[in-house]
Amino acid sequence: MGNKTIRLKIDGIEVEVETGKTILDAAQAAGVRIPTLCHDRRLIPFGACRLCVVQQKGKSELLPACFTPARGGMEILTQSPEIAKSRRLQLQLILLNHPMICPRCEKEGECDLQSLVYEYGVEETRYPWEKIPFPPDDLSSLLQRDPNKCILCGRCVRICDEVQGVGELSFTERGIQTAIDTDFHRPIHCEFCGQCLDTCPVGAITTDRFDTSVKAWELTETTTPCPYCSCGCYLTFGSKEGAIKRVFSDPGPNRPNDGNLCVKGRFGWDFVDHPDRIKTPLLRVNGAFKEASWEEALRFMAQRLEEVKEKHGPDAIAGVASSRLTNEEYYLFQTLFRKVIGTDQIDQEGGSSDQGLTEGLAETLGFAASTNSIREVRKADCILVIGTDPAETHPIIKNEIHLAIRRNRAQLIVLGVRDIGLTRATHTSPLSPPSIVLQEKPNMEVSLLNGMIHTILEQGLEDKPFIEGRMEGFEPLKKKMSRFDLRMLSEETRSEVENAARAFAKAKRAMILIGSGLGSSLHAKEIAIASSNLALITGHIGKESSGVLMLLGKCNSQGALDMGVFRRGDKGSIMNFFKRAEERSLKALYAVGVDPVTDHADSDRLKKILQDLPLLVVQDLFMTETAKIAHVVLPACAFAEKGGTMTNLERRVQKLNPLRPPQGESRSDFDIFSELLRVLEGPVPGKTPDEVFERICQENPLYRGIQDGEQWPGGIPYLYADGFPTGKAKLIPVEAVTAPPAMEGYPFCLVQRPSLFRSGLLSSKSEALEMVTERPHLEMNPGDAQRIDLADGETVQASAPGGRSLKMKVKYSSKVFPGVITVPCPSSLVDERGMGPVKIEKVHKE
Numbered sequence: 001m002g003n004k005t006i007r008l009k010i011d012g013i014e015v016e017v018e019t020g021k022t023i024l025d026a027a028q029a030a031g032v033r034i035p036t037l038c039h040d041r042r043l044i045p046f047g048a049c050r051l052c053v054v055q056q057k058g059k060s061e062l063l064p065a066c067f068t069p070a071r072g073g074m075e076i077l078t079q080s081p082e083i084a085k086s087r088r089l090q091l092q093l094i095l096l097n098h099p100m101i102c103p104r105c106e107k108e109g110e111c112d113l114q115s116l117v118y119e120y121g122v123e124e125t126r127y128p129w130e131k132i133p134f135p136p137d138d139l140s141s142l143l144q145r146d147p148n149k150c151i152l153c154g155r156c157v158r159i160c161d162e163v164q165g166v167g168e169l170s171f172t173e174r175g176i177q178t179a180i181d182t183d184f185h186r187p188i189h190c191e192f193c194g195q196c197l198d199t200c201p202v203g204a205i206t207t208d209r210f211d212t213s214v215k216a217w218e219l220t221e222t223t224t225p226c227p228y229c230s231c232g233c234y235l236t237f238g239s240k241e242g243a244i245k246r247v248f249s250d251p252g253p254n255r256p257n258d259g260n261l262c263v264k265g266r267f268g269w270d271f272v273d274h275p276d277r278i279k280t281p282l283l284r285v286n287g288a289f290k291e292a293s294w295e296e297a298l299r300f301m302a303q304r305l306e307e308v309k310e311k312h313g314p315d316a317i318a319g320v321a322s323s324r325l326t327n328e329e330y331y332l333f334q335t336l337f338r339k340v341i342g343t344d345q346i347d348q349e350g351g352s353s354d355q356g357l358t359e360g361l362a363e364t365l366g367f368a369a370s371t372n373s374i375r376e377v378r379k380a381d382c383i384l385v386i387g388t389d390p391a392e393t394h395p396i397i398k399n400e401i402h403l404a405i406r407r408n409r410a411q412l413i414v415l416g417v418r419d420i421g422l423t424r425a426t427h428t429s430p431l432s433p434p435s436i437v438l439q440e441k442p443n444m445e446v447s448l449l450n451g452m453i454h455t456i457l458e459q460g461l462e463d464k465p466f467i468e469g470r471m472e473g474f475e476p477l478k479k480k481m482s483r484f485d486l487r488m489l490s491e492e493t494r495s496e497v498e499n500a501a502r503a504f505a506k507a508k509r510a511m512i513l514i515g516s517g518l519g520s521s522l523h524a525k526e527i528a529i530a531s532s533n534l535a536l537i538t539g540h541i542g543k544e545s546s547g548v549l550m551l552l553g554k555c556n557s558q559g560a561l562d563m564g565v566f567r568r569g570d571k572g573s574i575m576n577f578f579k580r581a582e583e584r585s586l587k588a589l590y591a592v593g594v595d596p597v598t599d600h601a602d603s604d605r606l607k608k609i610l611q612d613l614p615l616l617v618v619q620d621l622f623m624t625e626t627a628k629i630a631h632v633v634l635p636a637c638a639f640a641e642k643g644g645t646m647t648n649l650e651r652r653v654q655k656l657n658p659l660r661p662p663q664g665e666s667r668s669d670f671d672i673f674s675e676l677l678r679v680l681e682g683p684v685p686g687k688t689p690d691e692v693f694e695r696i697c698q699e700n701p702l703y704r705g706i707q708d709g710e711q712w713p714g715g716i717p718y719l720y721a722d723g724f725p726t727g728k729a730k731l732i733p734v735e736a737v738t739a740p741p742a743m744e745g746y747p748f749c750l751v752q753r754p755s756l757f758r759s760g761l762l763s764s765k766s767e768a769l770e771m772v773t774e775r776p777h778l779e780m781n782p783g784d785a786q787r788i789d790l791a792d793g794e795t796v797q798a799s800a801p802g803g804r805s806l807k808m809k810v811k812y813s814s815k816v817f818p819g820v821i822t823v824p825c826p827s828s829l830v831d832e833r834g835m836g837p838v839k840i841e842k843v844h845k846e
């Protein structure tokens, strides 16, 4: 143990714990159970239920174990007649306003109170009391609340405030009327993460999305990583005979999510049982689909691929894969293209941004990956968030930032075209420094970062010993940055850049979080290099809670890059495939888990282009717009029905555990690729995902020896503590990018805005997420809106050059920079950068 430790005895068992731990922590370390109702290890101890009372040997005083610090030499007893009497009394008091029997409670069999009542033999309450009725909440989406079952432990209130930073629930009224409620008892309107549901120890908060008619003891539990963002949270499914009944968060070791989940992980899995899932292979015959056997479909596909290759060469065939396949599936996919077809024409969705970010870090630091771990964010003193809103894209990281602000008084710096909700709390809390927001026009991220580097060097705030020993290229960087002219930024931004630079340089532990949710994808590589320069010159690399995290797009974006599924040169990009398809030099496209027709800005045009391809194969769970025009449709199974591994954004390699076999005739992408390789008489690298993973570990030194749940390389949580793989890190000056001038007649820049509830095909097929998805709206700076006489809530038309347009209600938002408007992603009005010029006009009612 690195920290100072103490030794004490719990029920005669000697245990060693770090100083600062509580008696409850020590008991848990000793394997001794102490009952609690208000305790949740993710929360600051509250001491409300008094069930955790214990005694010191030889003393009569009762101590609450959850917030009494453990001291060296203590001898603690967790059981005695006095302790049992006190716990019984507490249970009777708790039961005063709680039903004594458990009639039709969803939590039956999983209720901590029910278990304790049985354990302590509390049959009735001895005190006369007329129960006070409270109105239930049956109107909220996803969550139902019955305050009559509430025991006022406050866990829901605390997790919502302390961990989520939302504060939707609070203690209302006072004295015997105290209840937990929303303001004015309105329906819940929040992130719908369900953390309150998860922590509630009784049946006061429940959800009708879970089938509680099946009791806890009838469930089979299967733990597997979440299929949405790249945080890699673990979900534990409770299922019966292959049907999912509910989902819990898994607080086990090596869990990046610390037992927390967001709305997508907790409720968004229902797409796996969506009735629209394709369950049979389909072949287009005379313009219409007919069901086919796997043998038929794969033979047809293989024959057509061979024909194209023979006639037009291997580069006439391209493949695009989603960022949600497993590592083993990517390995087979790239084997199919590189070794059997003989082409490098493969790319993954979201490739330009994720690939740019990882390439940038690889060039400067050595590894194409995030330097640190998600759980380290909470211990940082300064956090710089660039071009993304983690609350919408990576909600568990939003929690980590909130914990850093709340518990560590961290300085938050936000850089980009749009402010994020997290900054609000820092302006109302007297305990944390107010956030610094560096907002400019789109494409100015590199300039703002260079401005920070310029200030640090000018003011001599760089970490000189760290620079001297561990990096090269300092003098050229210094020379280039000395010429950076801060006057290219607005006066207000200039002073904020200086404040941000000082805060970042002076922090003991500083982290940079880069994402691509808000329109910066075109310069992702430059942003990553500039971020790396900033972290390096300030010495914020190679230490715990100091480094750069890349908020990659989807659950296995990192794995796809690790397995080599990325473009090699611009010719191998998705956009180039479409261009070549239009020029008719591309003849066949294999689209796996992607729906370019829906996702492309000019959907109608792309549909026409792909329709004209001699061969279009789509492999997916659903009949997407692209699948509808394909020649062959191959039904893939869901993440909960397959094995393999994925690698999250912090390099953690996580095993998938299937809870049931693939549904209908659907197959895992692994089985489909394996079979196709066999039909094409190509090499099959392994019969099972385990065999292919072994192969990956042999070929890729980063994966060598990695076990389930460990981070590559060698299980280390943060990189570069012992130096850089190439000897020294490289400082590479990057040119400041200036915003392009506005196009005449199109004064606004439209930027796509990510949404917590909608992140692509899977979320669009979730009934639960659909229930809470906000109605699409166009966000606009109030000053801009008022200047063109638009009222909040008014319907407008946004039009791009070329005639494409959309109609939406305007929402005033001071989060967006003047001149910028945001709309939900995906939008047909943006280009490959995720942005585009638009004009805004009022829609006059007829």
Ligand code: SF4
Binding pocket: 226, 227, 228, 229, 230, 231, 232, 233, 257, 261, 262, 263, 264, 265, 266, 394, 395, 396, 397
């Ligand atoms: Fe899934 Fe990401 Fe939400 Fe975690 S934060 S539950 S990985 S979507």
